Amino acid sequence: MASIGIRDVSKIYNGGVTAVSSVNIDIADGEFIVLVGPSGCGKSTLLRMVAGLETISEGQVTIGGRTVNDVDPADRDIAMVFQNYALYPHMTVYENLAYGLKNRGTPRSEIDARVAEAARMLELQPYLERKPRALSGGQRQRVAMGRAIVRKPSAFLFDEPLSNLDAKLRVSMRGEIKRLQRRVGTTSIYVTHDQLEAMTLADRLVVLSGGRIEQIGRPLDVYHRPATTFVASFIGSPAMNLVSGELHGSKLALGPALIDLGATVPTQGAVTVGLRAEDLRLHEGAGGSLPFRIDYVEELGSQRLVHGMVGDQAMVAALSSEIPLPEPASLSIAPSRLHFFDTASGQRIDWSGEAAGQGALAAVPEAVA
Amino acid sequence: MKRVQFSSPFLPYLFIAPQMAIIFVFFYWPSVQAIQSSFFLEDPFGFGSTFVGLSNYADALGSAQYQAIARFTVVFTALVTFLSLGIGMLLAVKADAVLKGSSTYKTLLIWVYAIAPPVAGLMGMMFFDQHIGPLVKFAALFGWDMKVGLNYYDTAFAMIAVSVWKQIPYNFIFILSGLQSIPVSVREAAAIDCRSGVRRFWTMTLPLLAPTAFFLLIINMTYALFDTFGVIDVMVKDKAANNPITLVYKVYMDGFRGNDLGGSSAQSVILMIVVFVLTIFQFRFIERRVHYN
CATH class of the missing domain: 3.40.50.300 (P-loop containing nucleotide triphosphate hydrolases)
Structure with missing residues (x-):
């Protein structure tokens, strides 16, 4: 030893x-x-x-x-x-x-x-x-x-x-x-x-x-809390969705959608946004939703991986296989589950809105293992 | 085993016929002829032959000269096999340590094999030439008056040196490729398990090299027994006198210089039996210890 x-x-x-x-x-x-x-x-x-x-x-x-x-x-x-x-x-x-x-x-x-x-x-x-x-x-x-x-x-x-x-x-x-x-x-x-x-x-x-x-x-x-876009795309399966967005004050423009973050991110303008597939939900009703054009579906049994496009950017969502997919579909995500990375360097940008959920998540006793 | 279906039962025999014909013409037939003529005393000019039973064998085996040549052949074969294998292995192990898969170096080293054996043999013998041989001059520096072709031991030394020298590249190539086929990770695992390189060689490298070494052992013994004929012939220049020769050369001397075809045949039959026994011994007792992957 x-x-x-x-x-x-x-x-x-x-x-x-x-x-x-x-x-x-x-x-x-x-x-x-x-x-x-x-x-x-x-x-x-x-x-x-x-x-x-x-x-x-x-x-x-x-x-x-x-x-x-x-x-x-x-x-x-x-x-x-x-x-x-x-x-x-x-x-x-x-x-x-x-x-x-x-x-x-x-x-x-x-x-x-x-x-x-x-x-x-x-x-x-x-x-x-x-x-x-x-x-x-x-x-x-x-x-x-x-x-x-x-x-x-x-x-x-x-x-x-x-x-x-x-x-x-x-x-x-x-x-x-x-x-x-x-x-x-x-x-x-x-x-x-x-x-x-x-x-x-x-x-x-x-x-x-x-x-x-x-x-x-x-x-x-x-x-x-992946430190870079590389880690974000490498750890986790399916890989984290990395798309480009734009920050305007406490609002995030993601393709055609505008998401209210409820807090500010210490950067403005173009930013890389990370969304885990399992954090995405099918959206019912109006507000803060991402219009989702479904391309194809992979059935895994316990869940289904839905591949499609938000605006002109590819996105994968891990959804329950029990809920039928509506057409047209739209997705939503809790703002606290969003990850931000510097577009040029790929480094993570920490922001105040995310901190809340992390403690609870980290405490889950190795459920993934 | 995969079984192949032939439309006619004779077809497979037809396919192996050319091979069998070659073996028959060049091996079985001469062997039978040799065995047959070994029981006769042949007239050198072809005017008939007399049946003499086993007396050709008795003459050969009973002769002090034949026994001396047999003893030299054993020493010669043992030394040539041991030295050419040993030096070849030493060089291969050293080269392998440097190479580590660098194919350019490997190719350069293996080029040696492209030199035709007679050329190599001739070059080797020139080193021992009485007038221009650099090795003779080198030996003279130490007061060794080397007389190859005259002095029994000097000739024996030169014969062994040239025979070994000619065989080293062949052994080197086989051992080197054998070494390179040992997986890198096995060597690395051994490097972690055993610090001493010498010990690693004996416990890891050599056992894994055994199939190659066993094959080379047979090839080298056959080489020393038979293929060194050319070296000996150039060295003693057809006039053996009291120079050392091997049994194969004695067969040639008695048969084609002494015109004693019966005696010569008896000797070649004896050699055939020796090879037969050696082969059985090697496969029964040595191959058992060899680990094949």
């Missing part, structure tokens, strides 16, 4: 390409941090720098207070779980689990005890004498996790460990990882491009884009 410090860390490749630039993250002991972002955002590179598999171009990585920039991967006291499991194909499951301990001179009896414990936790006992090729994908993934657990390292590093599994197995393994991490309490860094995985696993999320941190925060905070 240890805290991990990532200070001003950059990765610049020989050709001058910057994969990660000046990243700062402080990870507390026992915390589960998820690095999330689209492919090429530098999240794996960052993880690999912590692991010691990539050199650190600039900055400093500390594990348990010790600077590890020049420490060999084997001496960093970390364990890593790889996307394609990276099991040793010529060794049995037992040998796979024991390999790291054996090389560290752990006594035989201790190895046996730890392997037995890990095998019990991961329900691998029946497979200890098998070679990896005789195992299914989920079993291989559990062996890869077991290999990390037996070492009892200061930190677990997960590099997209679930992306090779099918959808159903991914959900159950996700739960298993969460449960295991809670149980052993080891500091973890988890890399994924899947925002749902990120939301459900993380104590804190780190959203990366183009080698830079867009936002760090608890999953629900990131969801409800």
Whole structure:
């Protein structure tokens, strides 16, 4: 167990390409941090720098207070779980689990005890004498996790460990990882491009884009208060609707509609407006409504995603499947649920009208997870 | 297994006929001829032959000279196989550590293989030439008066050196591609699990390389036993005298220089049996330990 410090860390490749630039993250002991972002955002590179598999171009990585920039991967006291499991194909499951301990001179009896414990936790006992090729994908993934657990390292590093599994197995393994991490309490860094995985696993999320941190925060905070348009469009499914609007005093012009905000936003004129699909409601009656031209509908069972246009801007609304869609339809949204972003920089603009609803929302006990 | 349906039961035999014809003409028929003539004492000028039973074999196996050549062949084969595999592996492991998937370097290194083996052999032998050979001159600096073709041990040294030298690129390419086929993430996982590079090599790299190494072991032994004929021939220049030669060269000397076709046939049958036994041994006892993915 240890805290991990990532200070001003950059990765610049020989050709001058910057994969990660000046990243700062402080990870507390026992915390589960998820690095999330689209492919090429530098999240794996960052993880690999912590692991010691990539050199650190600039900055400093500390594990348990010790600077590890020049420490060999084997001496960093970390364990890593790889996307394609990276099991040793010529060794049995037992040998796979024991390999790291054996090389560290752990006594035989201790190895046996730890392997037995890990095998019990991961329900691998029946497979200890098998070679990896005789195992299914989920079993291989559990062996890869077991290999990390037996070492009892200061930190677990997960590099997209679930992306090779099918959808159903991914959900159950996700739960298993969460449960295991809670149980052993080891500091973890988890890399994924899947925002749902990120939301459900993380104590804190780190959203990366183009080698830079867009936002760090608890999953629900990131969801409800995305710091940039990038985070807004990346976290949450369906993605937040981002449309352009115009602020005039306490009124917002959104396409053909004019919405009274009841409070002022500390900016005027053109602005990017964010609307979560599930905050949109079918509007009955008059006033503050957005005329909605329905394009097509995706039925999800529990709800339906209605794609259409407000003015000349595309919008998705998550609506109940029980209420029939009127024609023509119009949508409404509580002004407190509106997000504003600077059109040029994409940065969030906080305003007084939104604050009210947030406390209540954040208190919902991980309903999304 | 996929079963293929043929319209006529003879069709499959027709398809393998060309292959079988080649094997028959170039392997079975000469083998049968060799076995047959090994029981006869052939007149060198073709005026008939006398059945002598196993005495050709008895002569060969009982001769002190044959035994000495057999001993040299064993030493020669063992050294050439070990050294060419060992050096090839060392170079491949070192190259692999630098390459990390850079295909330009890999291509440059593999170009060596494009040099025709006889050219490589000839170049190797020029290094040991009595008059212009740089290695002979180099040895002279240390007071070693190297006389390749005259001194038994000097000749043996040159033979082994050139044979090994010729085989290294071949081994290098196979081992390098074997190394590059080990998944990067497996190596990285091993790097986290084991600090010592040497230990990682023995416990991770080598076992994963075993299929390649096993294949190369067979190829290299066959090479040392048979394909080094050309090297030896250029080195001893057809006049073996008391220079070291291998069993294959002895077969050629007795048959085509000594005109003892019966004795030569008996020796080649002995070689055939040796290869047969070696092959069975390798597949039964070594391949079992090899892990295929």
